[in-house]
Amino acid sequence: MKLKFSTFFFVVFLAQNFCSGQGYFQQHLDYQIKVALDTTSRSLDGFEEIKYHNNSPDTLFFLWFHLWPNAYKNDKTAFSEQLLINNRTDFYFSDEDQKGYINRLDFRVNEKTALVEDHPLYIDVVKVLLPQPILPGKSATVTTPFHVKLPFNFSRGGYFGNTFQATQWYPKPAVYDSEGWHPMPYLDQGEFYSEFATYDVAITVPETYTVAATGVLIDSIESGKMIKPIAQNDEGMLPSAEVSVFKDSGELPGLKTLKYHQDSVHDFAWFADMKFIVRSDTVRLPSGKEVKVKAYITPENSELWKDATTFVKRTVLARSALLGDYPYDIVSVVDATMGAPGGMEYPTIACITGMRTREELESVIKHEVGHNWNYGILANNERSSPWMDEGINTYYDNRYSELFPAAKEPSKSSFITRRLPRDELDLLYRVLIAEKIDQPIMTPSADFSLENYGAIAYHKASLWLQRLESFVGRDEFDKGMRTFYEKWKFKHPRPDDLKSSFAANSQKNIDSIFGLLSKKGMLRDTLNRPVVLKFLGSLKGTDKFRYLFAGPAISLNKYDGLMVGAFLHNYTLPEPKFHFFLAPMYATNSKELSGMGRVGYSLFSYGPVRKAEVSLTAARFSINDFTDSAGKTNFFTLEKFVPSLQLTFRNNNPLSHVIKRLDYRAFFINEKTLSFSRDTSRQIDIISFPQAKSMINQLRFSIINNRILYPYTKNLQVQYHQDFVRLSLYGDYFLNFKKEGGVTVRYFAGKFFYVGERTPTKQYRTDRYHFNLTGAKGYEDFTYSNYFFGRNEYEGFASQQIMIRDGGFKVRTDLLSDKIGKTDEWLGALNFMIDIPGKLNPLQLLPVEIPIKAFIDIGTFADSWKKGATTGRFLFDAGLQVSVLDNLVNIYFPFIYSRVYGDYFKSTFPTKRFLKNISF
Numbered sequence: 001m002k003l004k005f006s007t008f009f010f011v012v013f014l015a016q017n018f019c020s021g022q023g024y025f026q027q028h029l030d031y032q033i034k035v036a037l038d039t040t041s042r043s044l045d046g047f048e049e050i051k052y053h054n055n056s057p058d059t060l061f062f063l064w065f066h067l068w069p070n071a072y073k074n075d076k077t078a079f080s081e082q083l084l085i086n087n088r089t090d091f092y093f094s095d096e097d098q099k100g101y102i103n104r105l106d107f108r109v110n111e112k113t114a115l116v117e118d119h120p121l122y123i124d125v126v127k128v129l130l131p132q133p134i135l136p137g138k139s140a141t142v143t144t145p146f147h148v149k150l151p152f153n154f155s156r157g158g159y160f161g162n163t164f165q166a167t168q169w170y171p172k173p174a175v176y177d178s179e180g181w182h183p184m185p186y187l188d189q190g191e192f193y194s195e196f197a198t199y200d201v202a203i204t205v206p207e208t209y210t211v212a213a214t215g216v217l218i219d220s221i222e223s224g225k226m227i228k229p230i231a232q233n234d235e236g237m238l239p240s241a242e243v244s245v246f247k248d249s250g251e252l253p254g255l256k257t258l259k260y261h262q263d264s265v266h267d268f269a270w271f272a273d274m275k276f277i278v279r280s281d282t283v284r285l286p287s288g289k290e291v292k293v294k295a296y297i298t299p300e301n302s303e304l305w306k307d308a309t310t311f312v313k314r315t316v317l318a319r320s321a322l323l324g325d326y327p328y329d330i331v332s333v334v335d336a337t338m339g340a341p342g343g344m345e346y347p348t349i350a351c352i353t354g355m356r357t358r359e360e361l362e363s364v365i366k367h368e369v370g371h372n373w374n375y376g377i378l379a380n381n382e383r384s385s386p387w388m389d390e391g392i393n394t395y396y397d398n399r400y401s402e403l404f405p406a407a408k409e410p411s412k413s414s415f416i417t418r419r420l421p422r423d424e425l426d427l428l429y430r431v432l433i434a435e436k437i438d439q440p441i442m443t444p445s446a447d448f449s450l451e452n453y454g455a456i457a458y459h460k461a462s463l464w465l466q467r468l469e470s471f472v473g474r475d476e477f478d479k480g481m482r483t484f485y486e487k488w489k490f491k492h493p494r495p496d497d498l499k500s501s502f503a504a505n506s507q508k509n510i511d512s513i514f515g516l517l518s519k520k521g522m523l524r525d526t527l528n529r530p531v532v533l534k535f536l537g538s539l540k541g542t543d544k545f546r547y548l549f550a551g552p553a554i555s556l557n558k559y560d561g562l563m564v565g566a567f568l569h570n571y572t573l574p575e576p577k578f579h580f581f582l583a584p585m586y587a588t589n590s591k592e593l594s595g596m597g598r599v600g601y602s603l604f605s606y607g608p609v610r611k612a613e614v615s616l617t618a619a620r621f622s623i624n625d626f627t628d629s630a631g632k633t634n635f636f637t638l639e640k641f642v643p644s645l646q647l648t649f650r651n652n653n654p655l656s657h658v659i660k661r662l663d664y665r666a667f668f669i670n671e672k673t674l675s676f677s678r679d680t681s682r683q684i685d686i687i688s689f690p691q692a693k694s695m696i697n698q699l700r701f702s703i704i705n706n707r708i709l710y711p712y713t714k715n716l717q718v719q720y721h722q723d724f725v726r727l728s729l730y731g732d733y734f735l736n737f738k739k740e741g742g743v744t745v746r747y748f749a750g751k752f753f754y755v756g757e758r759t760p761t762k763q764y765r766t767d768r769y770h771f772n773l774t775g776a777k778g779y780e781d782f783t784y785s786n787y788f789f790g791r792n793e794y795e796g797f798a799s800q801q802i803m804i805r806d807g808g809f810k811v812r813t814d815l816l817s818d819k820i821g822k823t824d825e826w827l828g829a830l831n832f833m834i835d836i837p838g839k840l841n842p843l844q845l846l847p848v849e850i851p852i853k854a855f856i857d858i859g860t861f862a863d864s865w866k867k868g869a870t871t872g873r874f875l876f877d878a879g880l881q882v883s884v885l886d887n888l889v890n891i892y893f894p895f896i897y898s899r900v901y902g903d904y905f906k907s908t909f910p911t912k913r914f915l916k917n918i919s920f
Helices: 002-016 068-072 078-085 308-322 358-370 372-377 387-403 424-434 450-472 474-488 495-503 511-518 760-765 899-908 913-917
Strands: 028-038 043-053 060-066 101-103 116-118 125-134 139-149 158-160 163-166 175-177 180-182 197-206 210-213 220-222 225-227 255-265 270-273 277-284 290-297 330-335 342-346 349-353 531-535 546-557 561-569 578-587 593-604 609-627 633-649 658-672 675-679 684-688 691-705 712-720 724-736 742-754 826-835 852-861 875-884 889-897
Touching: 028 163, 068 078, 068 101, 125 139, 197 210, 197 270, 210 255, 210 290, 277 308, 290 308, 308 330, 308 358, 308 387, 330 358, 342 358, 342 372, 349 358, 358 372, 358 387, 372 387, 387 450, 424 450, 450 474, 450 511, 474 495, 495 511, 546 578, 546 609, 561 593, 875 899, 889 899
Parallel strands: 028 197, 290 330, 330 349, 531 546
Antiparallel strands: 028 043, 043 139, 060 125, 101 139, 116 125, 158 163, 163 270, 175 180, 197 255, 210 270, 220 225, 277 290, 342 349, 546 561, 561 578, 578 593, 593 609, 609 633, 633 658, 658 691, 675 684, 691 712, 712 724, 724 742, 742 826, 826 852, 852 875, 875 889
């Protein structure tokens, strides 16, 4: 896509003889917009007039326009695709009335109709062909009506209930600079790049609504009379509907029009709500300039937001002192009811939603209001260099905290909160680097993975600025940033411009520091960390300490009974290269030593193999028991050792959710077994307990796609034993429903090969390894990789436990000498698991959530195709699954099944068979 996109524009540049590489220039726009909000249809009707000033050395034959409301038109837009990449399906599955668009456009240039061409890739970008070219130094007036159907607030703007957020709502020309045109689709991850302009905007809304908007609300004239704003009361409060409005002649009763003006901004946003309470204040800058401060607050958050104007004033003072004076006459924050917690900045105004504490609110206000400098006044291209916006702004968030340390709110410290990281973003940053999946700071916003966008563009970039500050010294750093601000305010700086500002003021060579912007990895070496023993686990301070965690270990099975002991491990985040888990236990029933352990060592690389791990797993527990004629119970122990090598391959596309792994394991199994023999000379039975040793080599290649829409897994597995080779292809595919849940389709195909000649002895010896259409039992878990409470039980509830393997059927035919659907040749199956919506779930009345699913299994195997087969060629079962403990335990109720299963149930359980047919 990138190649087609760049090639397209290269041809355009050649055809029109556009000159790249010119010196700096900047276009300017004058907007006059009239817009009316229809709260019933949730739509806008407007008219726009733009005076476009061509300050470039080039003759313009067309203008690219952003029609970003069309990003919400359907699920084929770049916006929709990005949400899916970032694991969101809310827009993709949204109802039609939640979508949005812009139409009724009629572009005219200097009153002449202009033809419009669609962008070849994006439906929210169009090319307006100019009837007459705009020569260098000349201007043209572009007009168009427009109608906007506001979307539900999926991303920054739209509607949420009866509140409205008009953001990116009007036709807006793309930026044209020395690099050429910058047409771009609307994206959720990745912000904006727009021309500086003067805005005069008249907004008509129902008179019961209060509006918060970019710029200054100006006086208006009605019938020759000047309408002045009413004075605020002693508490700095204005009524919920400001009176500084006017009504146009002929306007319907119940409407009001508000006029706003603002120079030197590159965007205009406004917010309308019937419930806003307005708090007003002022802040005086060191230069003596006075700036109005406003907070628009919903009644339910009035207590939480009581210090909002204080936080705004602190931010304006801090940024003005550190970078340069706030240049506008007003700054506002809005308690905007939106779909997800967070904040978003626009010139002179920021919207914030979903804050839970005063500390959270201050943190978000200082960040969003701080964006008035980056990228409001210093308006870099956020799509190409998001770090110049988010990273610089985050750096100054930290400087704010030095000036105004946050007063810690009293909170109830819990076991969990005491172990959470102080800075979650810093932990994520260190994990991404340790796992070698980080990206350079100089990555365009749309090319960042979701995790890297926050951890790198925000956090690492702020750490990079701290390193720059440390390298040149704080005084010189501040001087360089102020120089940068003064030179580039109300312009479009690039990374080289920031570097030039420091190079001009610094005696040091800063090339190596700026070179770090294009590199991956840590900015500083990890310090030596002391080892600390801690109870259970912790994610706090993992940059300062190497933890050892200890705690009680408890396990349970039918033979060992309750197993108690202790564990010791060092697993945390980031994962240590050398990692281990040891859990020795004592079994209270078998009186045996039991337990498990694992040691591993991982190597990470930026090469084709991202991670290589060698490990050794060991376990010991009882798998059966036998009581002899003397009443002595003997326990059969299992010991296993599993050395393994796992390779995780690098995905060259950081946005992809695909994981490819190659996994080799060797299972060394030592089982205590039971043997009966007869001493014919003494005519007595002899019972012995020999050790049976076996080894299985397993090689598996897996492809896992964890995307949110239609995720899937694919596995090709080979298991080798001295007697056989077991080849399996299996995986699953999830088909999302529109509202909730979906259908999981599992597939399996397997072929069994004997090593050497197939003999009855080999068939008997390899019985537990054969493919099985019906539910596999603990005895058939020949690698001992699954947990079974009663692994070898043949009666009672414990005997009804199965594992989903091979055919994956939920019915059982355990009491037959040769289970139905068992084969040492080939087998294939499809399994469907269908989520039942909550409104159809009769268990939703319970205080805990217990999902119900429907299952359908269809399969076939070699023996069913042979002449004289007693089963049909295709077998099936169907029923309901009840899941508890978040799918930790799944209980299957088969109601429909092939006749051969029905015959088995009737012959085996003549009465009361329903409960005995249940598996779990």
